[in-house]
Amino acid sequence: MGCASSKRVDAAAVPYRPAPTSLAVFDINTIEEPWLKHLNNTTPLPQDNNKPSLPAPILHKLNLLDATDAPQSWDEISKTLQDLKPPSTSPQQQPQPPQKTKSFHTVEELDAKLNPKPEPKPKPNPELKKPADQIINSSIVTEPVRGNKLKENMFIVRDRLERQKEEKELTFERLRRDPLSAFPEKCPPGGSEKVVLYTTSLGGVRKTFEDCNRARDVLEGHRVVFDERDVSLHGEFLREVKELVDGEGVALPRVFVKGRYVGGLEELVELNETGRLGRILNATRVERGIGRQTCGGCGGARFVPCFDCAGSCKLLHRERCPNCNENGLVHCPACIS
Incomplete structure (x- = not known):
């Protein structure tokens, strides 16, 4: 049927193939149920040797629980669970033999351990007994001042250094004017205007005898006229030197210059070596010369x-x-x- 001008089209014959989802291709019997797979599976399952297996009595008890029709009470279930618990196999501790100690204990330590001393009671705080206004005032007064200390102030430090420098200059000036001002004032009888030397002419104690001779030589080296008082010739001289150097002993020699106690041999030698002895003798203007050594009557022995x-x-x-x-x-x- 159609118009006269239409052409005939020959169609090729194509065989029929059902769709993949058709029941003709999908076989429902090929599907395996998951709960039936273990029945068709003939491959042996790997056995885990390390997996712990329950003992037969426990399995028997579980089967009995499953076989019972009526529900059991909680007491029976708890009793069954207690029976299912594995017994605790804790290793028993063996008693250890007593060990010898190397420490040494005294009887005092044992008494202190048996009779401990009572702990001292804490002393009551006196601040708690004060009224509130006194505590507030004391806290205000004792509150430390913040900032640098007052002693570290640069102006105070500079003033202190200047004051020390002035004191040193005054001391030096005083010593320059009066070199004897550094020595204590101890004047022997009749020795306010001369040099007095207490010695001994006895040679029983050799060191004392040599020290007296050395002190005499030091003063003679400065050509100073000095009054030598030998305690071995006159007992009054020994009493005088004991009163003058009370507390220092009566070790001889002892030197006094114009009523000032200079010291013994060590002090005299130190002053001579440093040059202070010459300056002291020049500043005090003591008498110079040979002295009594030229006396024709006693020869200087007095x-x-x-x-x-x-x-x-x-x-x-x-x-x-x-x-x-x-x-x-x-x-x-x-x-x-």
Whole structure:
């Protein structure tokens, strides 16, 4: 049917093929149910040797629980669960033998352990007994000042350094004017205007005898006229030096310059080595010269035998001579004049 001008089209014959989802291609029998796979699966399952297996009594109890029709009470279930628990196999601790200790314990430590001392009670805080206004005032007063300390202030430090410098200059100036101001004032009788040297002429103690000779040589080296007072010739000299150097001992020699105590041999040698002794003697203007060594009567010893008793200290074998000392000596009249 159609118009006369239409052409005939020959169609090729194509065989029919159902769609892939058609029931003709989909076989429902080929589907395996998941709960039936283990029935058709003939491959043996790998056995886990490490997996723990339950013992037979426990499995038997579980089967009995499944076989019961009526529900059991909670007491029976808890009792069954307690039976299912594995027994606790804790290793029993064996008693250890007593060990010997190397520590040493005394009886005092044992007594202190048996009778401990009571702990001292804490002392009550005195601040708690104060009224509130006093506590507030004390806290305000004792509150530390913040900032740098007052002693570290640069102006105060500079003033302190200047003051110390002025004190040193004043001390130096005073020593320059009066070199004896640094020595204590101890004036022997009649020695306010001269050099006094206490010595001994006894050679029983060799060191003391040599020290006295050395002190005499130091003063003679400066050509100073000094008053040497030998304590071995006159006991009054020994009493004088004991009173002057009380507390320092009576070790000789002892030197005094115009009523000032200079010291012993060590101080005299130190002043001589540093040059201060010469400056002191020049500033004090002591007498220079040979001194009593040129005396024709005593030769510098200052003592001669008594003219009345001739050194025997006695008159008519009974009375004590009033003019001489305990050694029968009197002052040289040539030195005194």
